[in-house]
Amino acid sequence: MVLxxxxxxxxxxxxxxxxxxxxxxxxxxxxxxxxxHGRVSLGAGTVYGALNTLMDKDWISVEASSEADxxxxxxxxxxxxLAILKQEIERLKExxxxxxIVLEEI
Amino acid sequence: MELIxxxxxxxxxxxxxxxxxxxxxxxxxxxxxxxxxxxxKGEANKYIYRLQxxxxxxxxxxxxxxxxxxxxxxxxxxSSFSSWIFMRQPSxxxxxxxxxxLTSKIKNYKSVRLLIGIICLANICIGxxxxxxxxxxxxxxxxxxxxxxxxNIGLGLLFVPYIxxxxxxxxxxxxxxxxxx
Numbered sequence: 018m019v020l021x022x023x024x025x026x027x028x029x030x031x032x033x034x035x036x037x038x039x040x041x042x043x044x045x046x047x048x049x050x051x052x053x054h055g056r057v058s059l060g061a062g063t064v065y066g067a068l069n070t071l072m073d074k075d076w077i078s079v080e081a082s083s084e085a086d087x088x089x090x091x092x093x094x095x096x097x098x099l100a101i102l103k104q105e106i107e108r109l110k111e112x113x114x115x116x117x118i119v120l121e122e123i
Numbered sequence: 124m125e126l127i128x129x130x131x132x133x134x135x136x137x138x139x140x141x142x143x144x145x146x147x148x149x150x151x152x153x154x155x156x157x158x159x160x161x162x163x164k165g166e167a168n169k170y171i172y173r174l175q176x177x178x179x180x181x182x183x184x185x186x187x188x189x190x191x192x193x194x195x196x197x198x199x200x201x202s203s204f205s206s207w208i209f210m211r212q213p214s215x216x217x218x219x220x221x222x223x224x225l226t227s228k229i230k231n232y233k234s235v236r237l238l239i240g241i242i243c244l245a246n247i248c249i250g251x252x253x254x255x256x257x258x259x260x261x262x263x264x265x266x267x268x269x270x271x272x273x274x275n276i277g278l279g280l281l282f283v284p285y286i287x288x289x290x291x292x293x294x295x296x297x298x299x300x301x302x303x304x
Contacts, residue, residue: 028224043196061193062175062221066230089191
């Protein structure tokens with residue numbers, strides 16, 4: 018069953034990937050930068066906007082705010098979000114396979 | 124050492140550029156009060172500044188969460204005005220951008236354009252309706268009072284070039300979106 022027909026943006030892809038384990042917003046930005054060796058540098062405004070959209074779609078949820086400060090949110094991927102992420106990875110694998118057939122060198 | 128500069132900006136990106144130029148010279152923006160920019164002296168090029176229009180005023184719960192998010196990331200919010208915030212990050216941390224992909228950039232420009240558009244339209248409408256309504260009754264007023272309504276219209280028209288520039292930026296980004304992200 019195809020859950021979502023459209024490719025994910027890189028920002029969304031990295032956000033979902035970083036939230037496989039619960040994470041603060043800042044952790045998401047750091048994870049994306051480190052895992053991509055500095056290539057993907059997500060801006061705070063971009064990430065925050067995406068987080069709200071992803072929560073509306075129930076791909077991520079808020080796990081728990083720290084007791085000390087209710088404004089510091091901890092985000093985590095939902096089962097639906099994980100399914101979307103896995104589907105996206107399958108799509109990317111398919112693209113690699115197709116390109117290998119055409120280009121033969123990779 | 125402190126410095127206050129009086130300036131008025133329509134275009135927040137030009138405003139941002141000027142604040143960053145001041146920072147490069149060692150003058151770091153600290154606070155904004157009506158048309159006044161307050162600076163304090165420090166080492167040259169210490170900060171990169173960004174301005175952002177929020178969806179709500181800074182004291183709204185959603186804005187507060189965002190500001191907390193920024194501060195957790197090492198971004199300091201130094202001042203605010205209406206629904207705008209002024210933030211900065213130490214230059215040594217590297218490049219600092221608020222919006223890094225096409226979707227969020229377009230959304231931001233559209234929000235700014237909407238706000239500017241409303242102000243522009245409101246001014247023009249106020250100017251026109253007031254001068255039309257009072258038309259014949261204005262003749263007893265002096266020339267100065269009658270000209271007052273042209274100020275509203277003039278102010279409204281001032282925004283038009285900026286709205287045009289924003290539209291060009293939005294269209295450019297949307298074309299890019301057709302190709303990639």
